[in-house]
Amino acid sequence: xxxxxxxxxxxxxxxxxxxxxxxxxxxxxxxxxxxxxxxxxxxxxxxxxxxxxxxxxxxxxxxxxxxxxxxxxxxxxxxxxxxxxxxxxxxxxxxxxxxxxxxxxxxxxxxxxxxxxxxxxxxxxxxxxxxxxxxxxxxxxxxxxxxxxxxxxxxxxxxxxxxxxxxxxxxxxxxxxxxxxxxxxxxxxxxxxxxxxxxxxxxxxxxxxxxxxxxxxxxxxxxxxxxxxxxxxxxxxxxxxxxxxxxxxxxxxxxxxxxxxxxxxxxxx
Numbered sequence: 001x002x003x004x005x006x007x008x009x010x011x012x013x014x015x016x017x018x019x020x021x022x023x024x025x026x027x028x029x030x031x032x033x034x035x036x037x038x039x040x041x042x043x044x045x046x047x048x049x050x051x052x053x054x055x056x057x058x059x060x061x062x063x064x065x066x067x068x069x070x071x072x073x074x075x076x077x078x079x080x081x082x083x084x085x086x087x088x089x090x091x092x093x094x095x096x097x098x099x100x101x102x103x104x105x106x107x108x109x110x111x112x113x114x115x116x117x118x119x120x121x122x123x124x125x126x127x128x129x130x131x132x133x134x135x136x137x138x139x140x141x142x143x144x145x146x147x148x149x150x151x152x153x154x155x156x157x158x159x160x161x162x163x164x165x166x167x168x169x170x171x172x173x174x175x176x177x178x179x180x181x182x183x184x185x186x187x188x189x190x191x192x193x194x195x196x197x198x199x200x201x202x203x204x205x206x207x208x209x210x211x212x213x214x215x216x217x218x219x220x221x222x223x224x225x226x227x228x229x230x231x232x233x234x235x236x237x238x239x240x241x242x243x244x245x246x247x248x249x250x251x252x253x254x255x256x257x258x259x260x261x262x263x264x265x266x267x268x269x
Contacts, residue, residue, distance in 0.1 A: 002073035004064035006033075006080070007116035008050075009057055009131075017058045024106035025113060026050075032103060033062070035096040036083070040075045042068050077118030084115055084132040086142055094146045094217055101139035109136060150217055155210045156183060156225060157233060160199055165189075172196065174209055174225075185209055187227040195230045206233040 010025060011017040033048055046065035053060045068076070075091065082089040083100050103113055112133040158174040161182055171186045187196070199205055211228040215221070252260050 001067035002070045003067055004073055004076060006062040006118075007059070008062060009059040009114040012057045012112055012114060012133075014057060016055070021106045022058065025103060028099070028103045028105065029062075029113075032096065032099045035099050036076065036079060036092065039092050039096055040072055040079055042072050042076060080115075081117050084117060084134070086138075086145070094148060095220075097146055098143060098148075100134075101143045104134050104136050104139035107136060111135070148216060149214055149223065151212055151214050153211070153228075154213050155208050156213070156222070157206065157208050158183070159204055159206055160196075163196065163200070174207075176222075177206065181222070183222050183225055185211075185225045185227050192227060192230065199230065199232075202232075207231065208233055 008029070010022065030048060034044055037044055042064075043066070048062050048064055050060045051063055079089050079092050081087075083092060083097055107113060112135050114131050114133045117130045117132050156174060156176055157178075158176040161173040161175040163172040164170060169186050170189045171184050173182045174185050175181075176183055199207055208231045209225060209227055210230070212226040213222055214224045214226075216223050255263070
C-alpha cells in the first residue's frame, strides 16, 4: 500500500490568504481529486486532509487519508502530473480536466495555485523543486483544449413525447426508454413527415431512431440526434417471454426467480 501526498502553495509572494478564497479553492481542489481518483478507480473512502501548514505564502500538503494500492498510487501520480502539465491522458475524463481548471476560478490575475509534481515514475518522492503553477490564463487554455462534444452514428429506442412541426429546424422529443431522458431529434421535414405521421397513429409506440448522435461527454448527455431513419420496435409477446423463462437455469444458483430478481435489484435481505 502507498500514501498519496500533494504539496500545495497559495498566494505566492503574499502574506496569508483571504479565508473565503481559501475555502473556494479547497472545495474545487477536493472535487478535482475525487474525480481523478474515480478515473483511476481509487476508493474515495475518507477523502483528503490538509497537513503541515506554514505561514507567509500559504502552503500545506494534501494527504489521502486511506492508503491505496501501489499500482493505483503510481497511476494517480502520473495522471495528476499529466493533467497539471497539459498532456493528454486516456484514463482521465474531460470532466475531470475541466474541474482542474475550476481550481483557478477564485484567484485573481497574477495569482497562482502551485502544486509540487509527483515523480514521473513509480517513485513516491517528488523531484526537488519541480512545481507546476496554475493561473487563470492557464485554466482558460486548458479548457479550450478539452473535447466536449463527440459525434457518432447510432440508434436510440424510445417513445415520441412531443412534436414541433413549426420549429426551425423541425424536431421531436424522444423519451428514451432506459433513462427516461428527453432527447431532441432533428429531422428532414420532407423526408420524414410520412414516417412520423405513421408513428403518431399508434399511441405510445416504441421506435428506434437512427442517425448522427451529438453527445456532451463532459456532462455525459446526448444533446441532439440528426435523424436518418425511424423504425417501429419489434413487439415482445407473452409467448416470447414464456420462451425466455428457463433458458438459463444455472444462473439462479438454487434461488427462485423472484429471489434472483430481488438480489440483482438490490432488494435481497
